[in-house]
Amino acid sequence: MKTEHTGLEEYGFRNLARINWNLPTPALYEQIIMRKEAILSHLGPVVARTGHHTGRSPNDKFVVDEPTTTGDVYWSKDNKKFTEAQFDKLFSKMASYLQTKEVFVQECYAGADANTRLKVRVITETAWHSLFARNMFITERDQEVLKDFTPDFTVVNCPRFHAIPEEDGTNSETFIIVNFKRKIVIIGGTSYAGEIKKSIFTVMNYLLPKHGVMSMHCSANIGEEGDTAVFFGLSGTGKTTLSTDPERYLIGDDEHGWNNDGVFNIEGGCYAKVINLSKEAEPDIYECTRKFGTILENVAVDMTSRAIDLDDNSLTENTRASYPLSQLPKIVESGKGSHPDNVIFLTYDAFGVLPPVSKLSIPQAMYHFISGYTARVAGTEKGVTEPKAVFSTCFGAPFMVWHPSVYAKLLGDKVKEKNVQCWLVNTGLTGGPYGVGKRFSIKYTRAIIKAILTGELNKTEFKTDPVFGFGIPQFIPGVPAEVLDPSFGWSSRQAYDDMLKNLASKFAENFKKFEEGMDPEITKGGPNL
Incomplete structure (x- = not known):
């Protein structure tokens, strides 16, 4: 049974000050402001800072090398080996770090297709990262289902917990480590929220092809006649701009699967780059930067008026907005297309x-x-x-x-x-x-x-x-x-x-x-x- 003090013992997490289970967006807002994790901006978005990590840390990502998956993994600079013993030691240190601390839990899904979706539990030490998980994954709103929710994979995100490279075998104080055997991802030393969603995308990229399902880093939309289009493209190529088309319905803007029935979204939200975003060129995304429930990452804000400046790149070119798909006017609510x-x-x-x-x-x-x-x-x-x-x-x-x-x-x-x-x-x-x-x-x-x-x-x-x-x-x-x-x-x-x-x-x-x-x-x- 989950209570405000129990339910995470299976991970070795004990003596937690409080467990906040599946808080809705308004309650998370209260926690974010009370804990001074971010500030409230004009018209309702919260603005968070991620410190010196304003993007992903690819050199700090590892995959645990263990017998059940080692023959499947394409070991490369993007999939660096981490031993089981190293993982167990670092995870134990993380569990010790969380003692007497308050944590936030979101239980949600990755994948709109019910047959291949992943039940995901995201445990964070901050409320704003919990809101990010709620925005980006597919939420379960039935409280009865949540009572018996058993995750297929768990993400533990502790930005303030840092590794010691000499002791822990990491490349720096930052780490993102996927353990397919234990079905856990651990993230530390970085506040960049994108690591949470991309770690689960990595998991889906392993699991879906085992079932003959194509996993894709792409956006997808549907026309009035029901025709589906898929857009692949790296940053700066216009993927989000061209797929968020006012004449078409958006399935999703970043991660999809393609099975025997068609295309489905892996996510429940968008994580759009917003530097130099204009109302004229991208009206739908622009409006989302002015809505309650949106998280603005490293966006400049006037501390007097609380007005945001999307053209200010003083912190990073990689300014981001995280918001649920429901904030857009034309979406495919099922998250699925032909x-x-x-x-x-x-x-x-x-x-x-x-x-x-x-x-x-x-x-x-x-x-x-x-x-x-x-x-x-x-x-x-x-x-x-x-x-x-x-x-x-x-x-x-x-x-x-x-x-x-x-x-x-x-x-x-x-x-x-x-x-x-x-x-x-x-x-x-x-x-x-x-x-x-x-x-x-x-x-x-x-x-x-x-x-x-x-x-x-x-x-x-x-x-x-x-x-x-x-x-x-x-x-x-x-x-x-x-x-x-x-x-x-x-x-x-x-x-x-x-x-x-x-x-x-x-x-x-x-x-x-x-x-x-x-x-x-x-x-x-x-x-x-």
């Missing part, structure tokens, strides 16, 4: 050579999915002064547990079975590289997305790119022909060709690390060098 008609890979090509849209064959779709390409430019990453190619496996390398080919084959099989159209959309530069080229107009990008979703783009003729091999459309309503030609605007055709081949070589170099044991069909989708 099999997608279109899969769209978004990229920001700072080299200025990729066309605004390309049609991909199935091998090309699997290859580009594994590659997960975008580019960083000056100002987005410290020390970057010229374009830098960035490859994130499956558009979410830090959260993938299996070898990338496992996810790519799942995607390829589903695309083939359901006759899904796959597209590469470049929201980056045209007419030259960074410093010379200009970014594609959002008006043209929206016209391209519309042509994809209405099926109009399938009716046009395509020419084959000689290097990458994908199809480049010759006509799109509302988009000038010269915009569709990526070489247009370059001062020299030779310079364009050289840069295109240079980018293709970066793809090939990145792909080398996956080649061992790779399905030949996927390799066939790469550029022709």
